Amino acid sequence: MLEIKNLHARIAEDETEILRGIDLTINAGEVHAIMGPNGSGKSTLSYILAGKDDYEVTEGEILFNGENLLEMEPDERAAAGLFLAFQYPIEIPGVATMEFLKTAMNAQRKARGEDTLSIPDFMKRVKEAAGHLNVSMDMLKRPLNVGFSGGEKKRAEILQMSLLEPKLCVLDETDSGLDIDALKIVSEGVNKLRGPDRAMVVITHYQRLLDHIVPDVVHVLSKGRIVKTGDKDLALELEKNGYADYIDTAA
């Protein structure tokens, strides 16, 4: 589904190189975890996948279901099935969460040449998905992410993810700012979306998220390169020994 080949990228503004040759292949149905210390390039990778224009790709390519991802606009990538759950979801004042969901769903449907959702159909979908994530009607009426607690923000992200039914989900530190209970709800929401046609990239610092969302493959990212790849046990090992061994390898 996703093929990243020798990806080099830097910050557009000051030309600081962040990614220095990433190779990564993710197949449908797989969940890959990307771990690594601060500053290793995890979030940058997620932004480049989604098309944020603060970064410049200097070398390499990314194929998404065979298409050249880097040539697509961010909204085209979204309509093609790429979803990024933000580490810090953005506030949209005055726009009710419900209204935002409807606008986003219909925008993607329009881009794919599908009909607009009828109101009853939309409501049914929202109610069902919101129920699983413990998102109340009251929260859906509030402006998106405005005054939301950390847990509410992350639940709102996963709610959007489940309603937009993406092919590739990129979760950027979805566990940050969550207490144990919220972590459980969010993880269950994510696990519900696992399926043979869908792939996930779970970016995290800590192993604890991976207790709940058990990955098929774990990668260690350090200084812009993948320095180690293994199965879920690699995460446990990292938890015990820290990143020190790998940081040295990268240097």
Add this chain to the structure above:
Amino acid sequence: MPAVQETIDKVKAIDVDQYKYGFVTDIESDRGAKGLSEETVRFLSAKKNEPEWMTEWRLDALRRFQQMEEPTWARVSYPKIDLDDLYYWASPKSVEGPKSLDEVDPELLATYEKLGIPLQEQEILAGVEPKNRVAVDAVFDSVSVVTTFKEELKKAGVIFCSISEALREYPDLVKKYLGSVVPVTDNYYATLNSAVFSDGSFVYIPEGVRCPMELSTYFRINEQNTGQFERTLIIAEKGAYVSYLEGCTAPQRDENQLHAAVVELVALDDAEIKYSTVQNWFPGDKDGKGGIYNFVTKRGDCRGKNSKISWTQVETGSAITWKYPSCILRGENSRGEFYSIAVSNGYQQVDSGTKMIHLGKNSSSRIISKGISAGKSQNTYRGLVSAHRKASHARNFTQCDSLLIGQDCGAHTVPYIESKNASAQFEHEATTSKISDDQMFYCLQRGLSEEEAVALIVNGFVKDVIQQLPMEFAVEAQKLISISLEGSVG
């Protein structure tokens, strides 16, 4: 390239020529002589068969006007308007005065149909629920061409007609209230209007009556080199209620046209007037050529106890907007409200706001102003809140928010606060923001196009005000805002 940068580039290529209402109606028109003079005023007054006192009233205003200087304090700039190069009277030839619908020139009816204004009583009566009916007074250049639902309103005791007709039919009412809120010498443009106003609407709601439908006036400037000077007077007697909407458009022309209106509202004890405006005069083309100069004086007098006047405006048109709908809160416990959305794009200049003059005890007011600037436009909020000595426990809350799209536009906030009573409480909040790259990226990531993203964010920004509009017009207003910002984004 950051999203905002792209927005700016799009703004540079802006095309305000997308103005939808720029067509001209080809209709034979009757015009007076060019220029401002005693002769013009007498001609106009005679055309309208006005009583002698009215002619004198106008001439007095003209004499005062000739002593006045054009004000320069507003943050707008424009070449001097040559008042002697204007026509002060233009009317479709076929119209002698307001008539019943069957007698109105089909060309005129077609114009209003094209503008989306329903003048057909029958159709409306047939299909729609009574709640959604709107009575319309259609003003074309200098005259009111038709007023709908007059008979039905009459049954409720409501008078809704053109001001010319009111001068003939209800001279005592007009004489009593005309100029009582906006005095003849109030300001340069109001004085000019007093001398040469041509037509407008008159509304009288008797004691205890709740007007059974929305009232609305629709202004259209068609003729070239013609100023439109309309005058609206609304009186709500004790315990009466009325909701009134005003809409405006004009053809796309290269030269600037002057529009100087005066609106006076009077609310007596326990009465309520809700006045909404959707102003969409031609804003000028992409190079800033043409467009309406809109100099308007609107003022409401909360004369009675517990009276309430609420102004809601959506301003998207005009090359220059100079407009401060205000409330004089004379009555005890009276309340004034001002909700405004002012959108400027291209080379538009907006200097708008309100005045809340607290005279009565426990009077309260609320101001919510949302300015959106794009293109090379300048958008200024100018407001005054004052409490006089006797206005104990007067309260005001003001919120002034500005949103900038692109880097070549400006937003300015000029609030004046004066309090002569120690128990008055005034609050003022102001914010200025830009649509951030992060907000844009977040929306795009969810699949919204740039245009959809800006529309969504802007609609969120203006939501508090849109909610104040009569339901039928809220959707229209939202669409209008999107259209006005078209070309400012991808």
